[in-house]
Amino acid sequence: MAKPLLEVSNLNAWYGESHVLHGVNMTVGEGETITILGRNGVGKTTTLRTIVGIIRERKGEIRFDGKDMLGVPLHKTAHAGIGFVPEERGIFSTLTVEENLTLPPVVAQGGMPIEEIYELFPNLKERRSSPGTKLSGGEQQMLAIARILRTGVKLLILDEPTEGLAPVIVQRIGEVLKTLKERGMTVLLVEQNFRFASRIADRFYLMDHGQMVSEFPVSELPQRMDTLHKVLGV
Amino acid sequence: MTMIFGIPLQAFLGQLLIGLINGSFYALLSLGLAVIFGLLRVINFAHGVQYMLGAFAAMLMLQYFGINYWFALILSPLVVGLFGAVIERFLLSRLYKLDHLYGLLFTFGLALTLEGTFRYLYGASGQPYAVPAQLAGGTNLGFMFLPIYRGWVVVVSLLACIGTWLLIEKTKLGSYLRAATENPVLVQAFGVNVPVLLTFTYALGAGLAAFAGVLAAPVYQVSPLMGSNIIIVVFAVVVVGGMGSIMGAILTGYMLGIAEGLTKVFYPEASNIVIFVIMAIVLLLRPAGLFGRDA
Numbered sequence A: 001m002a003k004p005l006l007e008v009s010n011l012n013a014w015y016g017e018s019h020v021l022h023g024v025n026m027t028v029g030e031g032e033t034i035t036i037l038g039r040n041g042v043g044k045t046t047t048l049r050t051i052v053g054i055i056r057e058r059k060g061e062i063r064f065d066g067k068d069m070l071g072v073p074l075h076k077t078a079h080a081g082i083g084f085v086p087e088e089r090g091i092f093s094t095l096t097v098e099e100n101l102t103l104p105p106v107v108a109q110g111g112m113p114i115e116e117i118y119e120l121f122p123n124l125k126e127r128r129s130s131p132g133t134k135l136s137g138g139e140q141q142m143l144a145i146a147r148i149l150r151t152g153v154k155l156l157i158l159d160e161p162t163e164g165l166a167p168v169i170v171q172r173i174g175e176v177l178k179t180l181k182e183r184g185m186t187v188l189l190v191e192q193n194f195r196f197a198s199r200i201a202d203r204f205y206l207m208d209h210g211q212m213v214s215e216f217p218v219s220e221l222p223q224r225m226d227t228l229h230k231v232l233g234v
Numbered sequence B: 001m002t003m004i005f006g007i008p009l010q011a012f013l014g015q016l017l018i019g020l021i022n023g024s025f026y027a028l029l030s031l032g033l034a035v036i037f038g039l040l041r042v043i044n045f046a047h048g049v050q051y052m053l054g055a056f057a058a059m060l061m062l063q064y065f066g067i068n069y070w071f072a073l074i075l076s077p078l079v080v081g082l083f084g085a086v087i088e089r090f091l092l093s094r095l096y097k098l099d100h101l102y103g104l105l106f107t108f109g110l111a112l113t114l115e116g117t118f119r120y121l122y123g124a125s126g127q128p129y130a131v132p133a134q135l136a137g138g139t140n141l142g143f144m145f146l147p148i149y150r151g152w153v154v155v156v157s158l159l160a161c162i163g164t165w166l167l168i169e170k171t172k173l174g175s176y177l178r179a180a181t182e183n184p185v186l187v188q189a190f191g192v193n194v195p196v197l198l199t200f201t202y203a204l205g206a207g208l209a210a211f212a213g214v215l216a217a218p219v220y221q222v223s224p225l226m227g228s229n230i231i232i233v234v235f236a237v238v239v240v241g242g243m244g245s246i247m248g249a250i251l252t253g254y255m256l257g258i259a260e261g262l263t264k265v266f267y268p269e270a271s272n273i274v275i276f277v278i279m280a281i282v283l284l285l286r287p288a289g290l291f292g293r294d295a
Helices: A044-052 A074-080 A097-102 A114-120 A122-126 A137-149 A167-182 A194-200 A218-232 B009-040 B047-065 B069-090 B100-122 B148-170 B172-182 B184-189 B194-216 B226-241 B246-266 B274-285
Strands: A004-015 A018-029 A033-037 A058-064 A082-085 A155-159 A186-190 A203-208 A211-217 B138-140 B145-147
Touching: A004 A044, A004 A186, A018 A033, A018 A044, A018 A058, A018 A186, A018 A211, A033 A044, A033 A194, A044 A058, A044 A082, A044 A155, A044 A186, A074 A082, A074 B184, A082 A137, A097 A114, A097 A137, A097 B172, A114 A122, A114 A137, A122 A137, A137 A155, A137 A167, A167 A186, A167 A194, A194 A218, A203 A218, A211 A218, B009 B047, B009 B148, B009 B172, B009 B194, B009 B226, B009 B246, B047 B069, B047 B100, B047 B194, B047 B226, B069 B194, B100 B226, B145 B148, B148 B172, B148 B194, B148 B246, B172 B184, B172 B194, B184 B194, B194 B226, B226 B246, B226 B274, B246 B274
Parallel strands: A033 A186, A033 A203, A082 A155, A155 A186
Antiparallel strands: A004 A018, A004 A058, A203 A211, B138 B145
16 A cells, blocks of 8 residues: 555544544555545544544544644644545635635645646636636536645545536546546545445445444455445445 | 705705715724624624724824824724734634624623723813814815815725725635635635634724724814714614625615715704614614625
8 A cells, every 4th residue: 555644543523522433543545545435424524524623622643644633723734735625515605716716725836727727627717707606516516626726735635526416527526536646636535426436436444433344445346335235225 | 045855955965975974984884893793703892992092092192102193094093903903812712612792792891991991091071183284174166165174084984995895805815804704614724824814804893993083083072982972873884784794884884874964954853863763674674784695
């Protein structure tokens, strides 16, 4: 396996009184694409939000690029090299498409220049001056991903990027993530869509009750399909 | 003599001008309140006191250091803005995790304390602040006599309002402010230091109030109570305009100032309550305000 970029060990997290992550262990190697699977409510989104640092009530260890992230304030996470695309996409309605795109500060060299982003997502260029939320769901998802590409982060964290989108858009997002992978981007995502995930992921983690219960490479996906269907209830 | 609706034209225009001047102060103050409320979710009851501090700072700068009006117009908002930044950073920011009511109570307490202190030091009666020599006197416009300083107040307030609007709507910093108003956590996760942004915003609001205070010093008298006299009306303006709308706060400020002025011409008895009557009607028909986003 590649050199680990993100190492999470014995991570616990709380929403006020309720204990939601019970010792999550996982590793993401440099350049890998990792998908977390699991039923609704087992802590997938919470895992991502805790790694990013949005959930502050957390114990355990998060090492990114060798650096301990637990004491890092939220506004320094991005500067350490972690970019986040939330489940609700987080497009701002009072900002134009272009303002949305240029909102996240550039944190390191090697980010995608804006011209290249517009080449990759021509729709965004056409609609650069309309309000961000006037875009279609698919375009908003592209925008949410595109604005992180500009920043030069090393790890892209995506929460259910294909949720609620038409198949043709899902395919397009798959192509974009493949392009990113070729460029060496490390990606960690939560995804319910197997077919989509199997096309881009190198490894999978299966999550249940706030823990990772198994881990396997994409090559083992076919033989595990039956079990997964049973566990995930899909 | 020219008459309009049975009223001499000069009286009409005179009150229109007074309405515009009051409207300028309403606009500057409600703009600051709206900016602070939008991002910090704090109803800043200390806003009137920050306006009063602006006027006092100008007066004291002149008395003790001989700093004239023009420098005071810049220095006083900076001083009061800095004071606001200190208040936000060390006191107000500790309350964000609690119910919003605590922010309101804190700023209300701060307002009472500061107002009381200034009353103790300077008495309740007002002190004059001279109109700067360059803006003294008036000019005859043919249809009415215009004191130059009052014209200046209207123009420069309008410029300050437009400038603030441009800052928020058209600049990078403004896009951070707007985004953080919608979703502060995500903006912070993108690497923007939102706590510093909040401090800046509170300082900006306080500075705008102080700017209005310096402009007001030669028009009204400089008195510890000048803030509480105007702030109740300004809250009504913000309610009518709709909390959180920048342009709404500016336009409503001018509209209600003019409405108040014209009521003085047509039905003077109602001039003190007309703004509150409008507020009640707007609350009944459009609870989110004329320009409110949730309407």
